[in-house]
Structures are given as C-alpha cells and as structure tokens.
Amino acid sequence: MKRKAGIIALLVLGRGLPGHAAEGALRSEVDARKIGLEDQVQLTITVEGAGSLPDDVSPPAFTNLKLVGGPAVSTQMSFVNGRVSQSRSWTYVLQPLLAGRAEIGPVRTRFGAVEEMAPAIPIEVVAGSVKPRAPARRPTDPFEEDPFESFFGRSRARAAEPRLLVEASPSRQSLYVGEPLRLTYYLYTQASVSDLQFTEAPRYAGFWVEDLERPERPAGDAATVEGVSYRRFPILVKLLFPTRAGRLTIPAATLKIAIPRQGFFDNGAVVQRSTRPITIEAKPIPDEPGFSGAVGRFKASVAVDHPALALGEAATLRFKVEGSGNLKWIDRAPEVRVSGAKVFPPQTKSDLKTEPSGITGSRTWEFVVVPQTTGTIEIPSLAFSYFDPSAERLSRTETAPLPLRVEGGASAAGVAAPLAAPAAARPGGPLPLRADLDAHASGPSPLPGRTIALLAGAVLLLHGGMWSSTRLAGWRRKSAGRTAAPRSVRVALRELERVGRDGMSKEAAAGLIEKTLHELFGSTDGDDSERARSVRRLLEEVQLLRYAPQLGDYSEKLHELAGKAREVVRRWA
Amino acid sequence: MRSGPAWALLLGLAGLGPPALAAGSPADRFREANELVRGGDYPRGVALYEELAASGAESASLYWNWAQAAAARGDQGEALWALLRARELDPSDRAVLRELERLREGANLDRAEIAPDPLAGLARSARRFRLDLGALLLLVVSLGAHPCIQHWPSARGLGPTAGTALLLGLLAAAVPVAGSFARPTGAVVRRGAPLLDSASPTAEALGTLREGEVVPILETSGDYLRVEDSSGARGWTLARDVRRLTGPYR
Numbered sequence: 001m002k003r004k005a006g007i008i009a010l011l012v013l014g015r016g017l018p019g020h021a022a023e024g025a026l027r028s029e030v031d032a033r034k035i036g037l038e039d040q041v042q043l044t045i046t047v048e049g050a051g052s053l054p055d056d057v058s059p060p061a062f063t064n065l066k067l068v069g070g071p072a073v074s075t076q077m078s079f080v081n082g083r084v085s086q087s088r089s090w091t092y093v094l095q096p097l098l099a100g101r102a103e104i105g106p107v108r109t110r111f112g113a114v115e116e117m118a119p120a121i122p123i124e125v126v127a128g129s130v131k132p133r134a135p136a137r138r139p140t141d142p143f144e145e146d147p148f149e150s151f152f153g154r155s156r157a158r159a160a161e162p163r164l165l166v167e168a169s170p171s172r173q174s175l176y177v178g179e180p181l182r183l184t185y186y187l188y189t190q191a192s193v194s195d196l197q198f199t200e201a202p203r204y205a206g207f208w209v210e211d212l213e214r215p216e217r218p219a220g221d222a223a224t225v226e227g228v229s230y231r232r233f234p235i236l237v238k239l240l241f242p243t244r245a246g247r248l249t250i251p252a253a254t255l256k257i258a259i260p261r262q263g264f265f266d267n268g269a270v271v272q273r274s275t276r277p278i279t280i281e282a283k284p285i286p287d288e289p290g291f292s293g294a295v296g297r298f299k300a301s302v303a304v305d306h307p308a309l310a311l312g313e314a315a316t317l318r319f320k321v322e323g324s325g326n327l328k329w330i331d332r333a334p335e336v337r338v339s340g341a342k343v344f345p346p347q348t349k350s351d352l353k354t355e356p357s358g359i360t361g362s363r364t365w366e367f368v369v370v371p372q373t374t375g376t377i378e379i380p381s382l383a384f385s386y387f388d389p390s391a392e393r394l395s396r397t398e399t400a401p402l403p404l405r406v407e408g409g410a411s412a413a414g415v416a417a418p419l420a421a422p423a424a425a426r427p428g429g430p431l432p433l434r435a436d437l438d439a440h441a442s443g444p445s446p447l448p449g450r451t452i453a454l455l456a457g458a459v460l461l462l463h464g465g466m467w468s469s470t471r472l473a474g475w476r477r478k479s480a481g482r483t484a485a486p487r488s489v490r491v492a493l494r495e496l497e498r499v500g501r502d503g504m505s506k507e508a509a510a511g512l513i514e515k516t517l518h519e520l521f522g523s524t525d526g527d528d529s530e531r532a533r534s535v536r537r538l539l540e541e542v543q544l545l546r547y548a549p550q551l552g553d554y555s556e557k558l559h560e561l562a563g564k565a566r567e568v569v570r571r572w573a
Numbered sequence: 574m575r576s577g578p579a580w581a582l583l584l585g586l587a588g589l590g591p592p593a594l595a596a597g598s599p600a601d602r603f604r605e606a607n608e609l610v611r612g613g614d615y616p617r618g619v620a621l622y623e624e625l626a627a628s629g630a631e632s633a634s635l636y637w638n639w640a641q642a643a644a645a646r647g648d649q650g651e652a653l654w655a656l657l658r659a660r661e662l663d664p665s666d667r668a669v670l671r672e673l674e675r676l677r678e679g680a681n682l683d684r685a686e687i688a689p690d691p692l693a694g695l696a697r698s699a700r701r702f703r704l705d706l707g708a709l710l711l712l713v714v715s716l717g718a719h720p721c722i723q724h725w726p727s728a729r730g731l732g733p734t735a736g737t738a739l740l741l742g743l744l745a746a747a748v749p750v751a752g753s754f755a756r757p758t759g760a761v762v763r764r765g766a767p768l769l770d771s772a773s774p775t776a777e778a779l780g781t782l783r784e785g786e787v788v789p790i791l792e793t794s795g796d797y798l799r800v801e802d803s804s805g806a807r808g809w810t811l812a813r814d815v816r817r818l819t820g821p822y823r
Contacts, residue, residue: 456742
C-alpha cells in the first residue's frame with residue numbers, strides 16, 4: 001500500500017501539482033483572499049509548459065490595491081518521467097488602499113497562437129491586520145537570510161511553515177450498508193510539491209474499498225480555507241461501501257510532502273500533514289430470506305442460447321442482473337430448478353465498471369441445463385431481490401418464464417423412439433452402447449495376490465530344498481574324498497557316452513577313456529586309497545586294450561570298459 | 574464369494590426376487606436397459622444397469638453402457654466411475670481406456686487425480702497381461718527343470734532354463750503381489766460432495782471433493798467412508814457420494 005501511495009504521489013506530481021509543466025497553463029494566485037489594511041498580499045502569476053514560455057506577462061489591473069514590490073521572476077525546470085517541463089513565475093507584493101472590496105484583474109498571455117487567461121481574483125479588505133506574521137529571524141545566523149532575497153524582492157518560502165493542508169472528504173456521511181461513498185483526499189497547497197506519500201496506507205475498517213481512476217490531468221481548483229487561498233488537488237479517490245451497520249470511523253491518514261528547494265541556499269523540506277478522522281453513519285438494511293444482499297437499482301433478464309434442442313444436448317441459461325450498486329459483492333446465484341432437466345451449478349461472469357457514482361454494469365450467471373425428457377420444458381420465473389436505498393425498502397425484479405423445447409426421445413408423443421439420442425458428453429452422434437453383456441469377459445478370474453505369493457514362496461522353498469540336497473550330497477562326496485565338481489562329473493559322463501560311437505577306433509576310444517579319467521581324478525601315483533586303486537585298475541585294463549593287437553572286434557569290450565569307467569566316475573568322482 | 578446370482582435365483586424361484594430380474598435373463602435385461610437408454614430414458618436405463626450389477630452380472634460392457642447413459646444425462650462423475658469400473662473388470666479394453674481419457678479431459682481432471690495409488694495400476698497391468706498365470710507357468714517350469722538336472726546331469730541347457738524360468742516367474746509374480754497391496758479406491762460421483770470432519774450427520778464440511786476424482790478409501794464407518802483427496806486432505810464422506818472401484822458392486 002505504501003508503494004501504491006508512492007505511485008499516487010508520482011501521478012500527482014507528474015500530472016497535477018504546481019510546478020508541473022502542462023502544454024501551456026497560466027495561473028494567477030494570491031496568498032490570501034481576506035487581508036487587513038495593514039497587511040500585504042502576494043500575487044503570483046505562473047506560466048508553465050513543455051515548450052517555450054513567454055518572457056513576460058503584463059501585470060493585471062489592480063482595484064483598491066497598489067503595487068509595493070516586484071515583480072520577482074523565478075524559473076524552474078523539472079524532469080518528470082523523462083519529460084522536461086518548466087515554469088516561470090512573477091511575484092508582486094500589493095498593499096490594500098481602503099477597507100472593502102479589492103480585485104486583481106484577469107491575466108492574459110499567449111502560448112504561441114493560443115491565448116490563455118487567468119480569472120480575476122476578488123479580495124476582501126478589512127480594518128487592521130488578519131494575516132499571521134512571519135516568525136522573526138535570528139540575526140546571529142548569517143546564512144539564515146537568502147542573499148538573493150533583496151535582489152529578487154520576495155521572501156523565502158522556507159522562512160515560514162509551508163502552507164499545505166490535506167483533507168479527506170466523503171461525498172456523504174450517512175448511508176445504507178452497501179451504498180457507495182466517494183472519499184477524496186485533497187492536497188491544498190500554496191507551494192510547489194516534489195513528492196507526496198502516505199506514511200501508512202489508509203485503513204478502511206468496515207468498508208469494501210474500490211479504487212477509482214484518477215483523471216488524466218487533474219486540474220487543481222482554487223479553494224479558500226479559513227480565509228486563506230490555496231490550490232486544491234485531488235490526490236486519491238476511493239469508493240467505499242459500508243459492510244456493516246453502525247458508526248464507522250475512517251482514521252486519520254498522514255502524508256509526507258516534500259517541498260522542492262526554492263533558492264540557492266535552500267535545501268527544500270519534508271513536512272507531514274494529516275487528515276481528520278471521519279465518522280460515517282451506516283444504516284442497516286433488512287435481512288430477509290431470499291434477499292441477495294444487493295443494494296442499488298437492478299433489473300434482471302434471462303435468456304437461453306438454444307430455445308429448441310435435441311434430447312441429450314445441453315442449453316445454456318443466462319440470468320443477467322444489470323444496474324448500479326454493489327453488484328460486485330453478490331456471488332450467490334439464484335436457485336434454478338427446472339422440472340425435467342438437470343441444472344448444473346453456474347459460472348459467473350461480470351461486466352462491471354467502477355465509477356464515482358458507484359459500480360455499474362451487469363453480472364451474469366450461466367447455468368448448463370441438460371433436459372432429461374422430451375417435450376416443452378418451462379424455465380420458471382427467476383427473481384432477484386435487492387434493497388433500493390432511494391425507496392428505502394426491499395425490491396424484487398423477476399423474469400418471465402421461458403419455454404425450452406426438447407425434441408427426440410421415447411416420450412415424444414406419437415413418434416417412435418429414435419435409436420439413439422445425442423449425448424451431452426458426446427455431441428453429434430448416437431450413444432455407442434454395447435449389445436452383449438459379456439462381450440469382453442474372458443478367461444479365468446485372476447489369482448489373488450496372496451495366493452500367488454504363497455505359490456511363489458512354495459516354489460522357492462522347493463528349489464531351495466533341491467539345491468540344499470545337491471549341496472548336501474556334494475558335501476558328503478567331499479567328506480568321502482570325492483573332490484570333482486558335479487559339472488566335471490557330468491562332462492566326464494558325457495564324454496564316456498561317446499566311447500565306441502561313430503566307428504571310433506579302439507585306440508581312440510581307449511585314449512578318450514584315459515583322458516577323461518586323468519582329467520577327473522588326476523594322478524593317483526602314491527595314493528593307496530580304494531578310489532586310487534579302482535582308477536588304476538581301470539586304466540590298466542584300458543591300456544591293455546589300447547595296445548592289444550587288432551585281431552577282432554573290440555566294440556563290446558570298449559562298451560564294457562566305458563561302462564566300468566562310468567561306474568568309477570559315478571562312485572568316486 | 575459372489576453370492577448375488579445364487580440369491581437372485583433362489584429369490585426368483587420363491588417369487589420374491591426383484592421384478593426386473595424376474596422378468597428375464599441378465600442378457601435380456603441388459604438389452605432392455607439399452608433400449609431405454611437409446612430412447613432417452615436414462616434414469617430407468619441406469620436403474621436396470623444397477624440392478625444387473627447388484628445381481629452380479631457385472632462386465633465391462635455393462636459399465637460401458639452405464640457410463641454412456643450417465644454422461645448423457647450429465648452425471649460426469651458417475652460416468653467416470655462406471656468407466657473406471659469397466660477398466661477394472663477388463664483392463665485390456667482399449668475403447669474403455671479411450672473413453673476414460675476423453676471424459677477425464679472433459680472433467681478437467683489430471684491423470685494423477687484418477688490414479689491416486691500406483692499399486693492399483695500394477696494390479697491392473699497384472700490382470701491385463703495375466704501375469705498371475707504367466708508367473709505360475711514359469712515357476713512350474715523351473716520346478717520341473719530342477720530335478721531334471723539331477724537325473725540327466727549331462728543334458729545341456731537344463732540349468733539355465735530352470736534358473737531363467739525361476740527368475741522370470743518370480744518377477745512376474747511380484748507384479749500382482751505388489752498390486753494386491755493397493756488401497757481400495759472410489760470415485761466421487763456427486764458434484765460438490767462434502768468432505769466432513771467426522772462420520773456423523775452433524776459433521777461440519779471441511780471442503781468439497783471434485784466430481785470424478787478417485788480417492789483412496791482409508792476407513793469405513795457405517796454410511797461414511799474416510800477418504801483422502803488429491804490435495805492430501807483427509808475426511809469423511811457419504812458412501813453414496815463415493816463409489817468403490819474394486820470389489821463386487823454393493
């Protein structure tokens with residue numbers, strides 16, 4: 001919010017405050033509209049703009065006033081948002097002549113081909129003195145006095161407290177809950193302002209707050225407060241809606257206002273000004289069943305996008321409320337019940353505009369209506385109740401009943417039912433119904449996970465059992481002195497199966513048996529175990545056969561030896 | 574487990590069964606319901622489908638047609654539930670999967686909002702690819718191959734066969750077993766179904782559930798289910814607002 005206040009301040013400075021250069025503006029201002037015969041009045045004529053400014057402005061006619069000082073001329077140049085603007089001022093000091101009415105005549109000057117005019121300023125002159133005196137200067141401070149002051153013939157602005165005021169001004173102080181209240185923050189100033197910020201974001205307890213757009217070029221207007229003339233600029237405008245009844249207080253808001261430097265020895269200043277607290281009387285509104293909570297003046301209307309549709313299609317029912325009031329608050333949709341149709345919760349759309357007079361526009365609730373029967377369905381009258389502050393009572397706006405024609409379907413009188421009605425979820429085609437109840441049912445029911453887990457566990461256990469028994473057998477073999485690996489035994493047995501096949505010669509067959517036994521049992525020299533003796537006996541038989549003369553068929557003998565070898569292997573390997 | 578058909582038969586024989594079921598076979602009643610739906614009488618058509626499902630005559634086709642009727646009368650949540658139920662019964666039905674995707678997009682639901690439990694997806698995959706039977710077959714093969722190794726040590730390839738079959742069998746079995754740990758789920762069939770702070774008629778609403786959203790069912794208490802919505806909020810809901818996706822209907 002502080003940032004927001006800063007932005008507002010920048011807008012104010014960029015567009016409306018004194019010191020800003022418009023395309024060409026002329027102002028004539030006095031520091032008081034009511035003076036005493038002993039007082040002096042200061043007239044400042046200011047021209048400002050982005051282009052070239054007039055070098056001189058003719059002084060206006062003075063009625064009942066005489067010129068006692070000036071003109072002092074000052075020129076300012078500023079850069080705001082990348083734009084260069086400048087202003088030039090001529091300051092005159094005037095002395096009243098007689099009590100009564102005085103006047104500073106209109107001022108005219110030309111900006112190129114355009115002539116601008118500042119209106120005449122009436123001044124009331126009374127006897128004595130009414131203007132506050134400037135505080136006495138301290139003579140000991142050599143830098144207190146601006147050395148250029150006497151040269152320009154005007155006093156420094158910083159010598160006195162800058163004339164600045166802020167005010168929060170409500171458009172009214174008594175209203176109903178939900179009615180709009182425009183709250184404008186004004187800056188009253190006689191000095192240029194370079195920055196403006198709320199020290200704390202304004203608080204509006206008990207109000208719904210809407211921001212109003214500021215005008216592009218807020219024109220300051222002349223205003224008099226307690227007899228002192230100011231330029232008045234709106235700096236922030238809010239639209240407030242009381243949300244509860246009772247006395248609501250808008251607390252004071254404080255603004256920090258920066259004054260730019262006015263001369264060489266002036267460093268500028270920052271002053272604080274506060275608004276006064278404001279009390280608003282919020283009157284209660286009746287709370288009755290069905291009351292929407294809307295306050296203002298409204299009119300309701302209803303429409304459907306398809307007055308006639310096929311069964312299964314959907315229609316959109318739009319209930320629109322338009323008018324001026326607190327429509328932005330109202331979220332509760334009217335209850336829509338349509339006999340023979342399903343009505344879905346609505347979507348809400350708003351076309352609302354916040355204006356100084358309140359919120360105007362429309363709010364629309366869109367219901368999707370899906371008829372569930374054919375024929376003519378009636379959308380009943382829909383009502384919207386609101387509180388009319390001007391009449392100070394609840395009012396009601398109603399729509400007329402609306403027919404909705406639904407075609408197709410079994411209940412259409414005298415007409416055979418169509419095979420399929422288009423579905424809302426599948427527009428443009430018949431319902432794709434399946435004809436067979438079990439068209440997709442196939443196969444046995446899936447096994448429950450627990451059963452599968454049990455079966456898998458059982459299989460694992462069986463595998464484990466078999467593996468363990470093999471291991472156990474291996475361990476027994478090892479303890480019995482059989483060291484060959486089962487794989488080697490399998491390979492040896494496979495090799496021994498080949499003995500005598502495919503016309504293998506007795507030498508080759510004997511060599512194969514020898515090789516197999518050697519690979520499996522290794523050397524048995526020096527080993528006197530039964531195992532070694534068996535192997536050695538077998539090898540001797542093989543060698544006898546191998547080196548025996550080829551006198552006949554040895555195939556039978558070869559098979560016998562191979563069988564013995566397998567037995568030895570199975571037993572001892 | 575499903576005693577529905579048996580009871581219906583007994584009641585029908587005794588003349589006490591529901592008149593709709595007493596009138597004909599489930600297939601006839603199914604066709605009758607289809608005719609009602611085609612004629613635009615969705616409420617009666619859906620009522621017949623419901624009777625068939627309650628009697629145990631459940632199939633993907635029944636729920637497919639139910640979904641069509643529900644969608645046509647604007648009950649998006651019920652249509653989604655029926656399709657999800659059809660998918661549970663026949664995960665290989667591609668038409669159901671396509672229709673489900675279409676409805677899901679129409680309801681602006683994220684995929685995760687209709688599949689809150691990944692294990693349920695595993696269970697479906699297991700059913701779709703019959704991994705239970707595959708696992709069983711592989712385990713039997715491995716079991717058969719193992720003793721063969723003992724008896725025919727010289728036979729080649731028996732060892733790798735047994736090992737591979739065992740490994741694949743265990744992997745295949747892991748999928749349905751993991752799927753069986755999926756929490757039961759249900760689909761929200763009513764728009765604006767409230768999520769309550771307790772299982773009581775006087776409970777206060779904590780929020781609302783999205784129509785069509787699938788929620789895990791954490792607990793059951795009378796007519797109330799304790800569920801968890803997609804945002805992680807837990808609360809109770811009326812059992813009629815959330816229909817179960819697994820198990821027998823009703």
